[in-house]
Amino acid sequence: MTSLLLASRTVRRYRAQTVLAIVGVAVIGALLFDMLLLSRGLLLSFSDLLGRAGFDIRIVGGSGLAARLPIEGSASLIEAIRALPEVERVGAIRIQGATIGSPGKRPAAVTVIGATDAAEGAWTLVSGADLGSATAPCPLLVGRGLASALGVSPGSILELSIRPPAIRSVVPPVACQVVGVARFAFGASSDDTVATTLDAFHRANGEADPGDADLIVIASRPDAGSARAVAAIAAIRPGVRAYSNDQVVEQFNRNGFAYFRQISFVLSSLTMVFAFMLVATLLTVSVNQRLGEIAALRAIGIRRGSIASMLLWESALLVGAGGLLALPLGEALAIGLDRILRQMPGLPEQLHFFVFETRALIVHITVFVVTAIAAAAYPVWLTARLPIAETLRREVVG
């Protein structure tokens, strides 16, 4: 007859308390689990987005990743980088505000991406063909939302005018053919994005030459790795702002996501204090209700260790059942909250706030094990110090 059997029978005996404890722990645990998912969710999702594009190094022109300034002398830099043995692919990207519309219709404000063939990867083709396989002088990939709003599909003609919507320009709009519909990795669900070739981009912009890229994306050779490739790039042009994906993620982790980590740490700690208090209180009440019984057990020779073990198992059963229930509950809550948060304007459509990772599950389980032990500590102490004779006497008098 084990302590676990005694504990399981006891939690069944006090059904109302057991249900209350399990439901309470499940709700608190769900919040904890969500906090754990939130604490690193954006970072993981962002890292996943970066990796999904197929490039592991980015060169920007500004002093930070957020700034979007042309990279001076980008054409020669790209040629030099392409020649490096550590590099597999190099792509150039330009990004600008533009207007687009069907001939004779009111144009819509969009973000236009001009990219070389090698830079394709910043989007996922939904239908039609990619830019590389198109023969039209101005092939166009249109974001899903925009294609739906404009009612266009592959083969449609749209007029592209690369300039911010409020600025007049003498450059006439360029007729572009929609070759495909795409989902842009960093495109917001509300944001209308189109992509074309770099050649078509600078022609639509009325430029004589392709101009400086806003972003250079590089895929390092697997045997070289991004760190070696970044070092090689820095060697050919000192001062260049080349960042590996890991560095980009680290920079966002330090600057952009610190608030989430701090908030989730504070809320996680609070939720666990509540879980501890709930289980400790219910266990203490339960122990106080059966002090006579426990004193009698001690009188017939049941050891302190056995009773402590029984109480630990009771705590583990309550916290464990609640903690397990917390996982699907937390996951469902995370899906709902993620859906709400992703509606914030300007966020990349594929960015998530709550992302499951094994680490979160391990932390969740560890925290619950610690909580179960801590919650049982006071009732165990109470029974260990229980004066047997006095308690039996009190029970009879009572």
Added chain:
Amino acid sequence: MTVIDVRDVSRIFPMPAGPVMALRGVSLTVSAGEHVAITGPSGCGKSTLLHLVGAVDTPTSGAILFEGRDLARLSEVERGNLRLTRIGFVFQRFFLLPMLSAAENVELPQAEAGVGAPERRARTRELLAYVGLEDRASHLPSQLSGGEMQRIAIARALANRPALLLADEPTGELDDRTSEHIANLFDRVNADGTAILVVTHNPALAIRASRRITMASGRMVE
């Protein structure tokens, strides 16, 4: 052979209103196979003496020897082992675990003593038959009458074959007819060689003992 030897034992309880002297220089011996009853008015120190003999309390002065071993020299663990294997306790309020069946309650001290499952099941069947409740083995205490619960409690107390059975008002919650059954059971246990020290208000139970001791104001008076 002397099972228990109480030598000039006193027990003082510190209370807010001043110390209460529950026992004053009590001496008592119980030999193997003896049946001793302690009677007396409430508050005379009967239960206190029983708790001291049962190693769940310690005297303020004096010495208690159990099978020749001084209880004061035993550690808490050793006292626990003594209670588990050499002493059986029967309480007025039975104190069966309500979530365990009758058989499981009888098995509990055996499991704690490390008796293997087949052996303890056999012993439990034997004990349930001994107290006449073999057909109630799977019943929970809540499904048993008061008399049946006390018989199960006696079976539990006998589980590890103790040398001494201590009973504190074992018929205190039972009617006369059921008390008679319990008294008969004690007689049988004693006849089978287990020493019994019973504290009781019940004259019908006390009269079955081979020796009767009356207490008053913490002293043995006859």
